[in-house]
Amino acid sequence: GENVEQHPSTLSVQEGDSAVIKCTYSDSASNYFPWYKQELGKRPQLIIDIRSNVGEKKDQRIAVTLNKTAKHFSLHITETQPEDSAVYFCAASKGNNDMRFGAGTRLTVKP
Amino acid sequence: EAQVTQNPRYLITVTGKKLTVTCSQNMNHEYMSWYRQDPGLGLRQIYYSMNVEVTDKGDVPEGYKVSRKEKRNFPLILESPSPNQTSLYFCASCPTGGPYEQYFGPGTRLTVT
Numbered sequence: 001g002e003n004v005e006q007h008p009s010t011l012s013v014q015e016g017d018s019a020v021i022k023c024t025y026s027d028s029a030s031n032y033f034p035w036y037k038q039e040l041g042k043r044p045q046l047i048i049d050i051r052s053n054v055g056e057k058k059d060q061r062i063a064v065t066l067n068k069t070a071k072h073f074s075l076h077i078t079e080t081q082p083e084d085s086a087v088y089f090c091a092a093s094k095g096n097n098d099m100r101f102g103a104g105t106r107l108t109v110k111p
Numbered sequence: 112e113a114q115v116t117q118n119p120r121y122l123i124t125v126t127g128k129k130l131t132v133t134c135s136q137n138m139n140h141e142y143m144s145w146y147r148q149d150p151g152l153g154l155r156q157i158y159y160s161m162n163v164e165v166t167d168k169g170d171v172p173e174g175y176k177v178s179r180k181e182k183r184n185f186p187l188i189l190e191s192p193s194p195n196q197t198s199l200y201f202c203a204s205c206p207t208g209g210p211y212e213q214y215f216g217p218g219t220r221l222t223v224t
């Protein structure tokens with residue numbers, strides 16, 4: 001089955017800096033790659049997703065890039081703010097069945 | 112208000128005592144799923160359902176049962192809970208038949224002693 005690895009497990013940046021979180025997946029049939037943000041004590045919330053027919057997608061300060069050949073995708077957050085502090089999860093799916101998540105990255109943005 | 116609800120939110124029980132965690136969505140979503148979240152392991156899928164009467168195993172289905180008799184409800188059943196099922200459980204739903212743009216419920220923290 002699909003295996004998703006996520007790095008780093010923790011990331012600390014200064015406010016205003018950029019943050020990058022990377023994920024790799026094992027199943028070349030995977031075609032949907034979402035990113036979720038989970039604040040402390042809250043539920044995961046979808047922040048951005050990308051499908052395999054697209055190489056990059058942006059939404060204001062966040063962007064996701066996908067390299068299908070290398071089977072990896074990344075989340076980029078620019079101009080980080082303290083409210084970006086949370087745990088971020090990547091995931092991969094073949095789109096019609098199961099969803100596999102990475103282990104998560106705890107991002108801390110220091111004021 | 113569009114939402115996914117779970118009950119109970121917190122539960123402490125003993126080994127072997129059957130329990131059910133309910134999940135309900137009011138968005139007419141086709142796809143529903145259950146996950147457990149454990150420190151350092153992320154979210155692991157237990158079961159999912161692409162539509163009424165259609166369910167399938169996820170990554171960690173052992174010790175769990177589900178049913179999907181109505182579109183809006185997807186209960187998670189632990190017939191004989193064990194301490195290794197102590198975890199934070201999330202239900203999620205999404206509008207299509209696959210796991211796109213999932214909306215998560217608030218979570219159920221289960222402790223099995």
